Amino acid sequence: xHIAVAGNIGSGKTxxxxxxxxxxxxxxxxxxxxxxxxxxxxxxxxxxxxxxxQIYFLNTRFRQIIDIHKSEQAIIQDRTIYEDAxxxxxxxxxxxxxxxxxxxNYSALFELISSFIKTPDLLIYLRSSVPNxxxxxxxxxxxYENSIRLDYLKSLNERYExxxxxxxxxxxxxxxxxxDFAYDPKDLGVVxxxxxxxxxxxxx
Numbered sequence: 001x002h003i004a005v006a007g008n009i010g011s012g013k014t015x016x017x018x019x020x021x022x023x024x025x026x027x028x029x030x031x032x033x034x035x036x037x038x039x040x041x042x043x044x045x046x047x048x049x050x051x052x053x054q055i056y057f058l059n060t061r062f063r064q065i066i067d068i069h070k071s072e073q074a075i076i077q078d079r080t081i082y083e084d085a086x087x088x089x090x091x092x093x094x095x096x097x098x099x100x101x102x103x104x105n106y107s108a109l110f111e112l113i114s115s116f117i118k119t120p121d122l123l124i125y126l127r128s129s130v131p132n133x134x135x136x137x138x139x140x141x142x143x144y145e146n147s148i149r150l151d152y153l154k155s156l157n158e159r160y161e162x163x164x165x166x167x168x169x170x171x172x173x174x175x176x177x178x179x180d181f182a183y184d185p186k187d188l189g190v191v192x193x194x195x196x197x198x199x200x201x202x203x204x
Contacts, residue, residue: 001026001074001199006083007126007176008156009148010136015182016126016191017078023192029068029077032060043145050092051102057084058110065117080120085110087159095155119169122198127161128176130154172198 003026005013014030021028033039038056042049061081068075089106092098098106128136130153137145164173172194181188 002068002077002120003074003122003124003195003199004077004080004120005124005126006080006160008128008133008153008160009145010133010140010153011126011128012136012176012182013078013126016124017076019181019188020192020195021076023188024074024076024195026074026076027071029064029075031078032057043148046092046097050098051106054084054089054092054098054106055109057088058106058113062113062117069117077120080123081110081113081117082119082163083160085114086163087156091152091155091159095152122170122172122195123167124195125160125164125167125171125173126176127164127173128157130157132177133157170198 003020005017005020007013014033017028017030020026036053036056038049038053042053058081061079061084064077065081068077085107089098089103089110093100093103130150133153134150137148164171174191174194179187179190181191
């Protein structure tokens with residue numbers, strides 16, 4: 001079984017992935033942040049490093065999916081390959097932070113890769129307002145995220161909402177402005193109940 005957690009920067013994907021993995025006994029597959037060789041450079045100069053970063057993510061997430069398909073365990077994944085292709089790369093292109101040549105090259109590669117993969121058994125989308133995202137980003141204090149622009153987060157949020165309205169697989173949307181699963185066990189319990197309902201038909 002493949003469960004994936006999607007959402008903008010600072011929405012709580014990694015936290016929820018870890019909590020759900022612990023609760024359900026799933027194997028967690030986390031986004032490569034600490035060892036990513038492009039992330040720091042990207043936030044310092046988005047235009048220079050956007051293509052390199054997106055290709056790196058495309059490669060690592062495709063490898064994640066291959067491992068997930070091979071595994072006999074239930075796996076929960078922190079961020080999906082679709083978010084890079086439908087949200088981050090198009091957003092960079094629209095903001096003139098990725099050239100048309102690079103974007104078309106990236107898109108062609110994703111189109112090829114996507115023909116070999118299938119959607120998760122359940123996608124959990126963490127919906128958040130921009131002020132909440134900013135608050136969470138400041139709270140976790142990653143130095144390289146200090147330069148993230150508000151217009152960048154806002155544009156990403158708009159693309160997330162557009163993508164989710166067209167998403168074809170099984171979907172669970174959680175409004176993280178109204179719930180605090182990281183610190184409130186009752187809120188986490190609500191999320192777990194909703195996941196049980198989607199996956200196993202319980203508590204509906």
